Amino acid sequence: MTAMASRTARSASKDSRRRLVVIGNGMAGARAVEEILARGGGAQHRITMFGDEPYGNYNRIMLSHVLSGDEDAGDIFLNSLAWYQENNITLHAGIRVERIDRFAKLVFSDDGRATPYDVLIIATGSRSFMPAVDGLYTAGGLLRPGIFAFRTIDDTQNMVAYAQQDHHHRAVVIGGGLLGLEAARGLQSHGIDVEVVHSGGHLLNTQMGPDGGAVLRRSVEALGIKVHTNSRTTAILGTDKVQGVQLRDKPDIACDMVVVAAGIRPNVDVAVTSGLPVERAIVVDDQMRVPDEDEIYAVGECVQHRGEVYGLVVPVWEQAAVLADHVTGADPSSAYLGSRTATKLKVAGVDVASMGLQAPERDTDEHVVFSEPSRGVFKSIVIRDSKIVGATLLGDSRKVAYLTQAFDRGLPLPEERVSLLFDIGGPGEEAAVAELDADAQICNCNGVSKKAIVETVKGGCNTVAGVMDATRAGKGCGSCKLLVRQVVEWAADGSVAEDPTSAYYVPGVPLEKAALMKAIRQQGLRSVSAVFAALAPGGAEDAKSKMGLASLLKMMWADRYIDERDARFINDRVHANIQRDGTFSVVPQMKGGVTTPDQLRRIAHVADKYSVPMVKLTGGQRIDLLGIRKEDLPKVWADLDMPSGYAYGKSFRTVKTCVGKDFCRYGTGDSTKLGIEIESRFQGIESPAKLKLAVSGCPRNCAESLVKDVGVVAVDGGRWEIYIGGAAGAHIRKGDLLATVDSPETVKLLTGRFMQYYRERANWLERTYSFVPRVGIDHLRSVIVDDSEGLGAQLDAAMQASVDNYVDPWTERGDPFTPGQFRTSLPLEVLPQVPVR
Amino acid sequence: MTSGASISGPAASGPASGGAAVSGELYGLGPIEQVPPGEGRSFGVNNQQIAVFRLRDGSLRAVSAVCPHRGGPIADGTIDQTEVLCPLHQHAFALDTGCSTTGAPPLQTYPVFVDADQNIMLQLE
Numbered sequence: 001m002t003a004m005a006s007r008t009a010r011s012a013s014k015d016s017r018r019r020l021v022v023i024g025n026g027m028a029g030a031r032a033v034e035e036i037l038a039r040g041g042g043a044q045h046r047i048t049m050f051g052d053e054p055y056g057n058y059n060r061i062m063l064s065h066v067l068s069g070d071e072d073a074g075d076i077f078l079n080s081l082a083w084y085q086e087n088n089i090t091l092h093a094g095i096r097v098e099r100i101d102r103f104a105k106l107v108f109s110d111d112g113r114a115t116p117y118d119v120l121i122i123a124t125g126s127r128s129f130m131p132a133v134d135g136l137y138t139a140g141g142l143l144r145p146g147i148f149a150f151r152t153i154d155d156t157q158n159m160v161a162y163a164q165q166d167h168h169h170r171a172v173v174i175g176g177g178l179l180g181l182e183a184a185r186g187l188q189s190h191g192i193d194v195e196v197v198h199s200g201g202h203l204l205n206t207q208m209g210p211d212g213g214a215v216l217r218r219s220v221e222a223l224g225i226k227v228h229t230n231s232r233t234t235a236i237l238g239t240d241k242v243q244g245v246q247l248r249d250k251p252d253i254a255c256d257m258v259v260v261a262a263g264i265r266p267n268v269d270v271a272v273t274s275g276l277p278v279e280r281a282i283v284v285d286d287q288m289r290v291p292d293e294d295e296i297y298a299v300g301e302c303v304q305h306r307g308e309v310y311g312l313v314v315p316v317w318e319q320a321a322v323l324a325d326h327v328t329g330a331d332p333s334s335a336y337l338g339s340r341t342a343t344k345l346k347v348a349g350v351d352v353a354s355m356g357l358q359a360p361e362r363d364t365d366e367h368v369v370f371s372e373p374s375r376g377v378f379k380s381i382v383i384r385d386s387k388i389v390g391a392t393l394l395g396d397s398r399k400v401a402y403l404t405q406a407f408d409r410g411l412p413l414p415e416e417r418v419s420l421l422f423d424i425g426g427p428g429e430e431a432a433v434a435e436l437d438a439d440a441q442i443c444n445c446n447g448v449s450k451k452a453i454v455e456t457v458k459g460g461c462n463t464v465a466g467v468m469d470a471t472r473a474g475k476g477c478g479s480c481k482l483l484v485r486q487v488v489e490w491a492a493d494g495s496v497a498e499d500p501t502s503a504y505y506v507p508g509v510p511l512e513k514a515a516l517m518k519a520i521r522q523q524g525l526r527s528v529s530a531v532f533a534a535l536a537p538g539g540a541e542d543a544k545s546k547m548g549l550a551s552l553l554k555m556m557w558a559d560r561y562i563d564e565r566d567a568r569f570i571n572d573r574v575h576a577n578i579q580r581d582g583t584f585s586v587v588p589q590m591k592g593g594v595t596t597p598d599q600l601r602r603i604a605h606v607a608d609k610y611s612v613p614m615v616k617l618t619g620g621q622r623i624d625l626l627g628i629r630k631e632d633l634p635k636v637w638a639d640l641d642m643p644s645g646y647a648y649g650k651s652f653r654t655v656k657t658c659v660g661k662d663f664c665r666y667g668t669g670d671s672t673k674l675g676i677e678i679e680s681r682f683q684g685i686e687s688p689a690k691l692k693l694a695v696s697g698c699p700r701n702c703a704e705s706l707v708k709d710v711g712v713v714a715v716d717g718g719r720w721e722i723y724i725g726g727a728a729g730a731h732i733r734k735g736d737l738l739a740t741v742d743s744p745e746t747v748k749l750l751t752g753r754f755m756q757y758y759r760e761r762a763n764w765l766e767r768t769y770s771f772v773p774r775v776g777i778d779h780l781r782s783v784i785v786d787d788s789e790g791l792g793a794q795l796d797a798a799m800q801a802s803v804d805n806y807v808d809p810w811t812e813r814g815d816p817f818t819p820g821q822f823r824t825s826l827p828l829e830v831l832p833q834v835p836v837r
Numbered sequence: 838m839t840s841g842a843s844i845s846g847p848a849a850s851g852p853a854s855g856g857a858a859v860s861g862e863l864y865g866l867g868p869i870e871q872v873p874p875g876e877g878r879s880f881g882v883n884n885q886q887i888a889v890f891r892l893r894d895g896s897l898r899a900v901s902a903v904c905p906h907r908g909g910p911i912a913d914g915t916i917d918q919t920e921v922l923c924p925l926h927q928h929a930f931a932l933d934t935g936c937s938t939t940g941a942p943p944l945q946t947y948p949v950f951v952d953a954d955q956n957i958m959l960q961l962e
Contacts, residue, residue: 543920544915819870
């Protein structure tokens, strides 16, 4: 960040390249530079960029995800500071350009610098529009505390920090457009009650008509966001802190914070001050040049082209490409002719797509409408001369790709108009992909066309992951991933699409699980390093494969397994679960969720003694001590004097139980006793993925047995139902009934037999909710219950060997297995800390 | 096989700062036994935190100890002969160059070796 480009640099430099200066380091400015570099512009230009914000370029579209906590602010950067260095771009971040001298060809910035240019690009973007409302500003002209715009990373982070303060409960968002609804939804995820105040007659009035707006309102209100339309805010109430908003002719609304999302306005101050033509925005021609200025270009939300000002990302990408064609001379005939804007996005969790007209304008226009407010679905298409001139789709995005295409290209439409709205036994998704024009944009975040994907596939890249890496398709918000996959599959002619390594048990050893196990047995490979040496290409180790192999070998060899600690994941090396700040969580075993006053006293003592930042009840009926330092782990285990609960491993975790018949007046079976017995038997056995079990004492199912890897339910008459393959996490699945048996002993036998079959047959990290439907419940029942393949005794014996080999890993506390096993790896620097509640 | 040295650090192409670097100071980090084969341990060296890995072939690699992605403890990562996986989000980094193969910013690398007395010797720039 030294002042290379100073007044003197001009004459001192021997570099003959043209000096390209870019004012604005947002998505438009950085994209323009990327396009210029892609055309070899780096050899022609020395590039200097000025950015108002003190960061690299980030994906502004993702700010709503940062607000909702779904993304970390650090993860939305498109160009890290390293990118600028790699491309020899001098970046002045956090420095604002104030004026351009078009005659001396100098740019003046607020740090007192004068930077000479040969070519100038203005990409100053937009800012939040602040409507005339009393009480917005302090005497010093800043927004009052508690009032926020929603435009930058800083805005977003300030808003999150404010929303997380305990005494802030209510927010008002001014503006019911895209940004306002995103802000409202994001704030909700911080536990804030949100009301949206919108001056328009219906939500999203720039994208859709009143009927669609009404359906959207219903969906938004169903999320718990109150909506006030036709409501103009006149003042922010409260003297030192925000206490509410005042509306014209309506009651006041009390709140602790206000977010203003009432639209954006182009940043044109620099252009106006410098005497460039500005109407609604900076005027540019079809070459993206400012009229009468040969060497000044402008791009993005700050420009007005043929009377239009765009606030969406797609036109910006198109403009940047044309601009780069001219700046580099790559294509002097290139011209930007304007964009037909089709918006497709998720607003507050609702799919919204809109393009062209909102409603018919002429008597001869056709209007095809479908409305189903209870499901939040609304579809409207306006057709003129058998071409789509407008469409609005809400709550169902399935036909969007096709409609966008038809709108952009003016494609002929099917006679039966209803098929525009629904797939009625017609061509399915594949045909829809085939119908897409080569230029159709698949990834709207990174501007990747169908053609680019197809060419990448034709160029030899035939995996979905590979294409995504190569083109950046699907690497923005990710909502197009399914479409990217479909295009790749279509381009690869359906035959090639899977990563070749996906069939392997682990990526570094080219064998499927059955073949791998056979080779391991035949060659007597008892350690992970022996497997690599014998079976991996070139004998090469592979870090990504170690954990899966360690698990498999332990399962296969039990006490004869040679345990190389470096093959374990850190959690399994130190028997605790690593947290985001490098500390660990400790969950002692609490069989069946049953504990004692003595255990609770010891846990409380440990929590006090080690200043445990959070003590949390888990979903598996245990107690989690979070934020334990690695070096304290052995001492914590010693003070607890309880066995490990294995809450960190790909292993048998826990058995959740209900209170059972001893206390519950409905209980029909002793679920607690059985749960404890199951947990005692199978504690700690490793498996391809974690195993969570439950036993319920009656069909009321208080232990949620139907959504567990193995779930047991007592039914009247002393019988027990066993369900397998259930889940209620990222994936929801009701388990399949494996068998109904008459004794707890049989429950334990079949549970063990199923888990062993799963351990031997499932892919690495394949949960039972995938494994059971893949193999089929009928097959599982015949193998496990009916023993149709004669495997029963063998499965039982293998499981018994694992059970016999159980050692509580927390006994390693007195005698570390490796030198420095519990030595801190935490950096000296302050790390991002998990907040203490 | 020698230890990894950085090919082109950020300083190589950055603006001329004129700051003279003290070249190659050696630090002894103590006996090699501190680092089990195939694992890593972190060391505080001259106010920097360095992760030293002992590969299964016996050679050493040293990289900066903090994952540039979200601050994960690199020394707790899983390694093979060529790369280390950060334990938090499985970003992968080449042990020789520090470059990420998964799109994260790079780790810094440092020359490191075992001396005749079986001590870990680290060179800081």
